Amino acid sequence: xxxxxxxxxxxxxxxxxxxxxxxxVDSQVTMMFWYRQQPGQSLTLIATANQGSEATYESGxxxxxxxxxxxxxxxxxxxxxxxxxxxxSIYLCSGGRQISSYNEQFFGPGTxxxxx
Amino acid sequence: EDKVVQSPLSLVxxxxxxxxxxxxxxxxxxxxxLWYKQEKKAPTFLFMLTSxxxxxxxxRLSSILDKKELSSILxxxxxxxxxxxxxxxxxxxxxxxxxxIFGTGTRLKVLA
Numbered sequence: 001x002x003x004x005x006x007x008x009x010x011x012x013x014x015x016x017x018x019x020x021x022x023x024x025v026d027s028q029v030t031m032m033f034w035y036r037q038q039p040g041q042s043l044t045l046i047a048t049a050n051q052g053s054e055a056t057y058e059s060g061x062x063x064x065x066x067x068x069x070x071x072x073x074x075x076x077x078x079x080x081x082x083x084x085x086x087x088x089s090i091y092l093c094s095g096g097r098q099i100s101s102y103n104e105q106f107f108g109p110g111t112x113x114x115x116x
Numbered sequence: 117e118d119k120v121v122q123s124p125l126s127l128v129x130x131x132x133x134x135x136x137x138x139x140x141x142x143x144x145x146x147x148x149x150l151w152y153k154q155e156k157k158a159p160t161f162l163f164m165l166t167s168x169x170x171x172x173x174x175x176r177l178s179s180i181l182d183k184k185e186l187s188s189i190l191x192x193x194x195x196x197x198x199x200x201x202x203x204x205x206x207x208x209x210x211x212x213x214x215x216x217i218f219g220t221g222t223r224l225k226v227l228a
Binding site: 031033035041042043044045048056090092096099102103104105106107108109110112 | 147148150152157158159160161164166204206208212213214215216217218219220221
Protein backbone atom coordinates (compact mmCIF):
# COMPACT_ATOMS: atom_id res chain seq x y z
CA UNK A 1 0.00 0.00 0.00
CA UNK A 2 1.03 3.62 -0.47
CA UNK A 3 2.48 5.43 2.53
CA UNK A 4 0.51 8.53 3.49
CA UNK A 5 1.19 10.74 6.49
CA UNK A 6 -0.97 13.57 7.75
CA UNK A 7 -0.60 16.18 10.44
CA UNK A 8 -1.79 17.32 12.85
CA UNK A 9 -3.56 14.16 14.00
CA UNK A 10 -6.00 16.24 16.00
CA UNK A 11 -6.63 19.81 17.03
CA UNK A 12 -9.07 21.88 19.03
CA UNK A 13 -9.64 25.34 17.58
CA UNK A 14 -11.61 28.44 18.35
CA UNK A 15 -14.42 29.72 16.19
CA UNK A 16 -13.26 32.14 13.50
CA UNK A 17 -9.71 30.81 13.24
CA UNK A 18 -8.14 28.74 10.45
CA UNK A 19 -6.27 25.45 10.48
CA UNK A 20 -3.96 24.04 7.82
CA UNK A 21 -3.64 20.27 7.50
CA UNK A 22 -0.65 18.77 5.73
CA UNK A 23 -0.51 15.54 3.78
CA UNK A 24 2.59 13.78 2.49
CA VAL A 25 2.41 10.77 0.18
CA ASP A 26 5.02 8.47 -1.32
CA SER A 27 5.97 8.66 -4.95
CA GLN A 28 3.66 5.86 -6.08
CA VAL A 29 0.67 8.16 -5.74
CA THR A 30 -0.61 10.06 -8.76
CA MET A 31 -3.87 11.53 -7.45
CA MET A 32 -4.60 13.19 -4.11
CA PHE A 33 -7.99 13.85 -2.57
CA TRP A 34 -9.38 15.52 0.53
CA TYR A 35 -12.44 14.17 2.33
CA ARG A 36 -14.52 15.18 5.30
CA GLN A 37 -16.27 12.76 7.63
CA GLN A 38 -18.73 14.42 9.97
CA PRO A 39 -19.74 12.58 13.15
CA GLY A 40 -21.74 9.47 12.37
CA GLN A 41 -21.53 10.08 8.63
CA SER A 42 -19.70 8.56 5.71
CA LEU A 43 -16.90 10.21 3.76
CA THR A 44 -17.67 13.18 1.56
CA LEU A 45 -15.22 14.27 -1.11
CA ILE A 46 -14.20 17.92 -0.70
CA ALA A 47 -11.89 18.23 -3.68
CA THR A 48 -9.24 16.68 -5.88
CA ALA A 49 -5.86 18.30 -5.30
CA ASN A 50 -4.19 19.08 -8.63
CA GLN A 51 -0.46 19.46 -8.87
CA GLY A 52 0.52 23.04 -9.60
CA SER A 53 -3.00 24.27 -10.27
CA GLU A 54 -6.28 25.00 -8.53
CA ALA A 55 -8.06 22.09 -6.90
CA THR A 56 -11.27 20.67 -8.36
CA TYR A 57 -14.03 21.19 -5.80
CA GLU A 58 -17.17 19.15 -5.35
CA SER A 59 -20.60 20.66 -5.10
CA GLY A 60 -21.05 22.39 -1.77
CA UNK A 61 -17.38 23.13 -1.21
CA UNK A 62 -15.64 26.36 -2.22
CA UNK A 63 -12.08 27.51 -2.42
CA UNK A 64 -12.57 30.44 -0.04
CA UNK A 65 -13.60 28.07 2.75
CA UNK A 66 -11.27 25.17 1.91
CA UNK A 67 -8.21 26.43 0.06
CA UNK A 68 -6.04 23.56 -1.13
CA UNK A 69 -2.50 23.56 -2.42
CA UNK A 70 -0.46 20.86 -4.09
CA UNK A 71 2.88 22.37 -5.00
CA UNK A 72 4.40 19.05 -6.03
CA UNK A 73 3.41 15.44 -6.67
CA UNK A 74 3.74 14.23 -3.10
CA UNK A 75 2.55 17.07 -0.85
CA UNK A 76 -0.76 18.84 -0.31
CA UNK A 77 -2.38 21.09 2.26
CA UNK A 78 -6.00 21.75 3.13
CA UNK A 79 -6.95 24.85 5.09
CA UNK A 80 -10.23 25.06 6.93
CA UNK A 81 -10.93 28.79 7.06
CA UNK A 82 -13.01 30.89 9.41
CA UNK A 83 -14.05 27.81 11.33
CA UNK A 84 -17.39 27.24 13.04
CA UNK A 85 -18.52 24.33 15.22
CA UNK A 86 -20.14 22.79 12.11
CA UNK A 87 -16.64 22.23 10.72
CA UNK A 88 -15.89 19.74 13.51
CA SER A 89 -15.09 16.57 11.58
CA ILE A 90 -12.40 14.14 10.64
CA TYR A 91 -10.49 15.39 7.62
CA LEU A 92 -8.84 12.72 5.53
CA CYS A 93 -6.24 12.94 2.83
CA SER A 94 -6.05 10.09 0.33
CA GLY A 95 -3.76 9.07 -2.47
CA GLY A 96 -4.65 7.23 -5.64
CA ARG A 97 -2.16 4.78 -7.12
CA GLN A 98 -2.61 3.52 -10.65
CA ILE A 99 -2.66 -0.25 -11.09
CA SER A 100 -2.94 -1.11 -14.78
CA SER A 101 -5.78 1.14 -15.93
CA TYR A 102 -7.40 1.31 -12.50
CA ASN A 103 -6.70 3.28 -9.38
CA GLU A 104 -6.37 2.06 -5.82
CA GLN A 105 -7.02 4.63 -3.10
CA PHE A 106 -5.30 4.71 0.28
CA PHE A 107 -5.94 6.99 3.22
CA GLY A 108 -3.79 8.94 5.58
CA PRO A 109 -4.39 8.63 9.33
CA GLY A 110 -6.79 11.58 9.39
CA THR A 111 -7.09 14.79 11.38
CA UNK A 112 -9.77 15.05 14.04
CA UNK A 113 -10.84 18.68 14.27
CA UNK A 114 -12.98 20.08 17.06
CA UNK A 115 -14.16 23.68 16.81
CA UNK A 116 -15.38 25.35 19.97
CA GLU B 117 -27.30 11.70 -9.52
CA ASP B 118 -24.42 9.36 -8.72
CA LYS B 119 -24.95 7.38 -5.55
CA VAL B 120 -23.77 4.39 -3.55
CA VAL B 121 -26.06 2.62 -1.09
CA GLN B 122 -25.02 0.07 1.50
CA SER B 123 -27.12 -2.33 3.50
CA PRO B 124 -27.74 -3.11 6.21
CA LEU B 125 -26.84 0.09 8.06
CA SER B 126 -25.87 -1.90 11.12
CA LEU B 127 -25.53 -5.51 12.12
CA VAL B 128 -24.89 -7.37 15.37
CA UNK B 129 -23.69 -10.97 15.23
CA UNK B 130 -21.92 -13.48 17.44
CA UNK B 131 -18.41 -14.77 16.98
CA UNK B 132 -18.28 -17.53 14.40
CA UNK B 133 -21.21 -16.25 12.39
CA UNK B 134 -20.97 -15.45 8.68
CA UNK B 135 -22.06 -12.01 7.48
CA UNK B 136 -22.83 -10.59 4.07
CA UNK B 137 -22.66 -6.86 3.46
CA UNK B 138 -24.21 -5.28 0.39
CA UNK B 139 -23.28 -2.34 -1.79
CA UNK B 140 -25.24 -1.08 -4.79
CA UNK B 141 -24.35 1.83 -7.02
CA UNK B 142 -25.58 4.12 -9.74
CA UNK B 143 -22.75 6.01 -11.41
CA UNK B 144 -21.80 6.93 -14.91
CA UNK B 145 -18.46 5.73 -16.27
CA UNK B 146 -17.93 3.13 -13.55
CA UNK B 147 -14.32 2.11 -13.15
CA UNK B 148 -13.89 0.26 -9.85
CA UNK B 149 -15.46 -0.65 -6.53
CA LEU B 150 -13.42 -0.56 -3.35
CA TRP B 151 -14.12 -1.97 0.12
CA TYR B 152 -12.66 -0.43 3.28
CA LYS B 153 -12.67 -1.23 6.99
CA GLN B 154 -12.83 1.75 9.36
CA GLU B 155 -12.14 1.20 13.02
CA LYS B 156 -10.99 4.58 14.31
CA LYS B 157 -10.13 7.38 11.91
CA ALA B 158 -8.61 6.20 8.67
CA PRO B 159 -10.29 3.61 6.43
CA THR B 160 -8.10 0.60 5.71
CA PHE B 161 -8.13 -0.69 2.15
CA LEU B 162 -9.49 -4.24 1.75
CA PHE B 163 -10.26 -4.95 -1.90
CA MET B 164 -10.59 -3.34 -5.29
CA LEU B 165 -12.95 -4.93 -7.82
CA THR B 166 -13.02 -4.04 -11.50
CA SER B 167 -14.32 -5.40 -14.77
CA UNK B 168 -11.20 -7.52 -15.03
CA UNK B 169 -11.20 -8.61 -11.40
CA UNK B 170 -14.70 -9.28 -10.16
CA UNK B 171 -13.83 -11.60 -7.29
CA UNK B 172 -11.28 -11.17 -4.51
CA UNK B 173 -10.49 -13.21 -1.41
CA UNK B 174 -8.22 -12.66 1.53
CA UNK B 175 -8.42 -15.03 4.46
CA ARG B 176 -11.93 -14.93 5.89
CA LEU B 177 -12.97 -12.01 3.70
CA SER B 178 -14.18 -12.29 0.14
CA SER B 179 -15.96 -9.97 -2.26
CA ILE B 180 -17.74 -10.25 -5.57
CA LEU B 181 -18.73 -7.59 -8.09
CA ASP B 182 -21.92 -8.07 -10.10
CA LYS B 183 -21.70 -5.55 -12.94
CA LYS B 184 -25.06 -6.60 -14.32
CA GLU B 185 -26.82 -5.89 -11.03
CA LEU B 186 -24.56 -2.89 -10.26
CA SER B 187 -23.73 -4.29 -6.86
CA SER B 188 -21.14 -6.00 -4.73
CA ILE B 189 -21.14 -8.14 -1.62
CA LEU B 190 -18.52 -8.48 1.09
CA UNK B 191 -18.56 -11.78 2.97
CA UNK B 192 -16.87 -12.36 6.30
CA UNK B 193 -16.82 -15.94 7.55
CA UNK B 194 -16.10 -17.14 11.09
CA UNK B 195 -16.40 -13.60 12.42
CA UNK B 196 -14.24 -12.45 15.32
CA UNK B 197 -14.60 -9.52 17.71
CA UNK B 198 -11.75 -7.84 15.84
CA UNK B 199 -13.99 -7.64 12.78
CA UNK B 200 -16.13 -5.08 14.58
CA UNK B 201 -15.88 -1.91 12.50
CA UNK B 202 -17.62 0.19 9.91
CA UNK B 203 -17.30 -1.28 6.42
CA UNK B 204 -17.32 1.28 3.63
CA UNK B 205 -17.93 0.76 -0.05
CA UNK B 206 -16.56 3.32 -2.53
CA UNK B 207 -17.06 3.49 -6.28
CA UNK B 208 -14.44 4.97 -8.57
CA UNK B 209 -15.75 6.64 -11.68
CA UNK B 210 -14.73 9.17 -14.27
CA UNK B 211 -16.59 12.48 -14.39
CA UNK B 212 -14.23 14.99 -15.92
CA UNK B 213 -11.70 13.64 -13.48
CA UNK B 214 -11.28 10.32 -11.71
CA UNK B 215 -12.93 10.34 -8.28
CA UNK B 216 -14.75 8.27 -5.71
CA ILE B 217 -18.12 8.32 -4.03
CA PHE B 218 -18.67 6.53 -0.72
CA GLY B 219 -21.65 4.66 0.60
CA THR B 220 -23.15 5.24 4.02
CA GLY B 221 -21.28 2.32 5.52
CA THR B 222 -22.36 -0.76 7.48
CA ARG B 223 -21.59 -0.80 11.18
CA LEU B 224 -20.75 -4.37 12.21
CA LYS B 225 -20.54 -5.44 15.84
CA VAL B 226 -19.33 -8.94 16.66
CA LEU B 227 -20.15 -10.16 20.15
CA ALA B 228 -17.96 -12.65 22.01
